[in-house]
Amino acid sequence: MSQSPQPASxxxxxxxxxxxxxxxSCRWPLLGLYxxxxxxxxxxxVAYLLASMSFHAPAMFADCAYSSYGRMAPxxxxxxxxxxxxxxxxxxxxxxxxxxxxxxxxxxxxxxIGTKLWNLGVxxxxxxxxxxxxxxxxxxxxxxxxAWPMLVASLLVGISGLNTLxxxxxxxxxxxxxxxxxxVLWFPWIYITAxxxxxxxxxxxxxxxxVHAWFLAQQQVVLTGLFGVAALFYFLPTLKQQPLxxxxxxxxxxxxxxxxxxxxxxxxxxxxxxxxxVLSRIMSVCLVVPVLAxxxxxxxxxxxxxxxxxxxxxxxxRALLCWMTLVLILNGTGVWRVAAFTLVHPGxxxxxxxxxxxxxxxxxxxxxxxxxxxxxLVYPALARLHFAIAAAGVFLVVIPFVVGGFQQxxxxxxxxxxxxxxxxxxxxxxxxxxxxxxxFIVGHLLxxxxxxxxxWQVVRGMAKAFDNQPAALAxxxxxx
Amino acid sequence: xxxxxxxxxTGFLAMSASWAGFILAPxxxxxxxxxxxxxxxxxxxxxxxxxxxxxxxxxxxxxxCNQCHTRQVQxxxxxxxxxxxxxxxxxxxxxxxxxxxxxxxxxxPLTGLPRDLLxxxxxxxxxxxxxxxxxxxAKASVQVRATGPDIARGWGLRGSVxxxxxQDQPILLGSQRLGPDLANIGVRxxxxxxxxxxxxAPDLVVTNSTMPPYRFLFETRQINxxxxxxxLVLDGxxxxxxxxxxxxxxxxxxxxxxxxxxxxxxxxxxxxxxAPPGAQAAAGTNTxxxx
Numbered sequence: 001m002s003q004s005p006q007p008a009s010x011x012x013x014x015x016x017x018x019x020x021x022x023x024x025s026c027r028w029p030l031l032g033l034y035x036x037x038x039x040x041x042x043x044x045x046v047a048y049l050l051a052s053m054s055f056h057a058p059a060m061f062a063d064c065a066y067s068s069y070g071r072m073a074p075x076x077x078x079x080x081x082x083x084x085x086x087x088x089x090x091x092x093x094x095x096x097x098x099x100x101x102x103x104x105x106x107x108x109x110x111x112x113i114g115t116k117l118w119n120l121g122v123x124x125x126x127x128x129x130x131x132x133x134x135x136x137x138x139x140x141x142x143x144x145x146x147a148w149p150m151l152v153a154s155l156l157v158g159i160s161g162l163n164t165l166x167x168x169x170x171x172x173x174x175x176x177x178x179x180x181x182x183x184v185l186w187f188p189w190i191y192i193t194a195x196x197x198x199x200x201x202x203x204x205x206x207x208x209x210x211v212h213a214w215f216l217a218q219q220q221v222v223l224t225g226l227f228g229v230a231a232l233f234y235f236l237p238t239l240k241q242q243p244l245x246x247x248x249x250x251x252x253x254x255x256x257x258x259x260x261x262x263x264x265x266x267x268x269x270x271x272x273x274x275x276x277x278v279l280s281r282i283m284s285v286c287l288v289v290p291v292l293a294x295x296x297x298x299x300x301x302x303x304x305x306x307x308x309x310x311x312x313x314x315x316x317x318r319a320l321l322c323w324m325t326l327v328l329i330l331n332g333t334g335v336w337r338v339a340a341f342t343l344v345h346p347g348x349x350x351x352x353x354x355x356x357x358x359x360x361x362x363x364x365x366x367x368x369x370x371x372x373x374x375x376x377l378v379y380p381a382l383a384r385l386h387f388a389i390a391a392a393g394v395f396l397v398v399i400p401f402v403v404g405g406f407q408q409x410x411x412x413x414x415x416x417x418x419x420x421x422x423x424x425x426x427x428x429x430x431x432x433x434x435x436x437x438x439x440f441i442v443g444h445l446l447x448x449x450x451x452x453x454x455x456w457q458v459v460r461g462m463a464k465a466f467d468n469q470p471a472a473l474a475x476x477x478x479x480x
Numbered sequence: 481x482x483x484x485x486x487x488x489x490t491g492f493l494a495m496s497a498s499w500a501g502f503i504l505a506p507x508x509x510x511x512x513x514x515x516x517x518x519x520x521x522x523x524x525x526x527x528x529x530x531x532x533x534x535x536x537x538x539x540x541x542x543x544x545c546n547q548c549h550t551r552q553v554q555x556x557x558x559x560x561x562x563x564x565x566x567x568x569x570x571x572x573x574x575x576x577x578x579x580x581x582x583x584x585x586x587x588x589p590l591t592g593l594p595r596d597l598l599x600x601x602x603x604x605x606x607x608x609x610x611x612x613x614x615x616x617x618a619k620a621s622v623q624v625r626a627t628g629p630d631i632a633r634g635w636g637l638r639g640s641v642x643x644x645x646x647q648d649q650p651i652l653l654g655s656q657r658l659g660p661d662l663a664n665i666g667v668r669x670x671x672x673x674x675x676x677x678x679x680x681a682p683d684l685v686v687t688n689s690t691m692p693p694y695r696f697l698f699e700t701r702q703i704n705x706x707x708x709x710x711x712l713v714l715d716g717x718x719x720x721x722x723x724x725x726x727x728x729x730x731x732x733x734x735x736x737x738x739x740x741x742x743x744x745x746x747x748x749x750x751x752x753x754x755a756p757p758g759a760q761a762a763a764g765t766n767t768x769x770x771x
Contacts, residue, residue, distance in 0.1 A: 062693035068544070074547065197503070205513060206646075258495070
């Protein structure tokens with residue numbers, strides 16, 4: 001901990017020559033992570049669209065178990081979390097750890113093997129859900145046989161991250177390193193608990209509900225928070241070329257986030273002993289503390305910041321504020337009763353994961369990709385377009401879900417309204433949201449296009465370099 | 481924060497705290513719950529599901545019915561009713577007790593017992609009424625009733641509590657009500673034929689149903705000799721070709737057995753309500769005969 005309110009050391013960047021070698025050490029491990037993540041993100045968006053088709057034409061998948069709503073919806077959620085958010089979060093964290101530590105990525109091949117295992121696990125998990133092996137725990141539907149490779153993969157990535165952190169040149173850690181360091185290690189810790197206690201040796205009855213709620217909070221609030229804040233603390237100061245105003249506030253954000261976040265997952269409606277839901281409600285309200293500390297730190301930085309990637313960070317940051325406001329309203333007042341079991345909750349999930357998490361991670365991806373590849377994005381215009389489309393998608397999904405969810409809840413609370421009328425009230429919001437999901441497919445496809453094109457160019461560059469070695473190699477590595 | 485060690489220690493402590501709070505403590509409190517006698521009865525609740533219904537739970541999980549259906553009734557509060565069960569020997573005293581309680585004899589004749597005297601009053605008033613009546617030599621019982629929109633919709637007699645899920649793995653609580661709550665569907669819709677037809681073509685039995693049909697839980701096959709007992713009776717567009725019948729697959733049948741086994745309608749110590757007379761004998765198990 002530092003002594004005086006001195007600003008965090010500015011964008012503690014290594015010298016250009018070192019930067020080139022650091023980025024080169026990240027090249028294949030991180031291109032691999034991004035390649036997989038970008039692909040799953042598109043598949044997830046397609047699954048969201050297919051899931052919503054059941055509300056356009058209920059009988060569409062009457063004869064096909066694989067594409068029925070009850071399998072498509074969990075598939076989409078799981079692919080968004082495990083397919084995209086986590087690997088993309090790791091990629092951003094590893095890169096920040098290397099850059100801020102002024103060291104090459106340590107054990108990059110762990111990450112390469114880890115990525116292969118991870119994608120294998122996600123593939124098995126996706127197939128598992130489709131053939132009816134889903135675990136039945138929401139947002140954690142991958143069956144056990146998919147979880148093993150994922151767990152090993154997360155450990156491999158964690159080891160690489162930890163060793164990169166230890167190999168850093170300066171003792172003093174940059175705040176982004178705190179978040180990124182915990183970010184690469186958090187998942188195996190929480191996943192192993194959930195795997196063991198829910199699937200391998202399941203605990204009894206509602207104790208499962210407690211484990212599940214704990215895991216969801218750790219994953220959706222704490223882990224997303226660690227990834228997201230790491231990105232904000234690194235990229236906003238770097239893009240604005242100003243130091244992060246306060247280390248103390250950053251430390252405060254970290255500690256309050258990890259202390260409060262893990263408790264925020266028990267729904268107020270859950271049939272658990274009352275102390276659990278009350279505690280969880282209090283902790284959800286307390287989340288405003290880390291968010292406020294974050295706002296105090298980065299608000300000036302996020303205004304008028306230049307660069308294509310900056311729009312992603314600005315959007316993600318504001319989406320976080322909207323999410324926090326809604327969480328405050330729901331937990332701080334009696335409104336939660338109206339919102340219970342309605343579309344408000346998937347709306348909040350989309351706001352947090354697509355609006356905040358995915359947007360921040362996309363910004364990081366578009367910043368990191370050209371650097372690790374050692375060449376500019378092949379289609380920078382598509383990266384700009386991706387932002388516009390994805391942002392529109394977030395509005396089209398979140399607003400109908402939240403507004404429609406409250407209408408649904410109002411009808412649900414009135415026992416005079418027959419249930420089919422309540423159900424009918426959900427059709428319109430879901431149908432409008434389908435358009436948002438269609439936008440996500442198109443937008444996220446653009447990321448894949450850029451990643452594939454970039455990898456293709458790197459490979460071609462290597463082939464050329466192989467022909468006339470010395471000159472080209474120096475050229476590619478030197479660029480930052 | 482200078483040292484990576486301090487960083488990880490902080491992370492570890494924060495995680496351990498929530499681990500102790502939300503995994504260890506509930507495990508100690510809930511993981512040791514056991515089957516308990518139903519209030520006012522002797523059967524233990526909840527019983528494990530019989531074979532076919534247990535298979536059906538897997539079908540429910542595999543097809544993600546929990547993506548649209550919750551299995552947890554919400555209770556907003558409780559209210560009490562006072563029921564007069566016996567008048568006793570001294571009617572004059574009972575009448576003065578009535579006066580004290582602000583009740584009129586015209587609305588509450590002393591015949592046709594048991595009879596509701598007070599409905600939806602708070603516990604204190606109910607206890608007072610009971611005491612007053614008993615002092616007058618009559619007998620009255622105080623009945624507890626759950627309230628809230630779910631109860632009013634007929635989705636259950638009380639809110640769901642942790643014990644209801646003791647036999648479930650996974651628990652399949654659900655978080656969305658795109659469809660109705662199913663915690664008590666076995667009580668509400670006890671007819672297997674209804675369920676089969678509903679799964680095959682929801683809008684055939686529920687007007688304007690938005691539930692997707694689950695035709696893949698059925699097969700159309702040639703009738704051999706005589707139609708199967710559980711063949712669906714379908715007409716119009718959905719009727720199979722002559723000589724063919726639509727029957728549920730093993731999964732379809734198991735799923736319906738599971739649905740019929742969903743009953744959490746017994747009073748428990750932690751979820752009290754006074755069962756309507758006669759209900760207690762029928763309820764009290766989580767089980768049901770196979771359809």
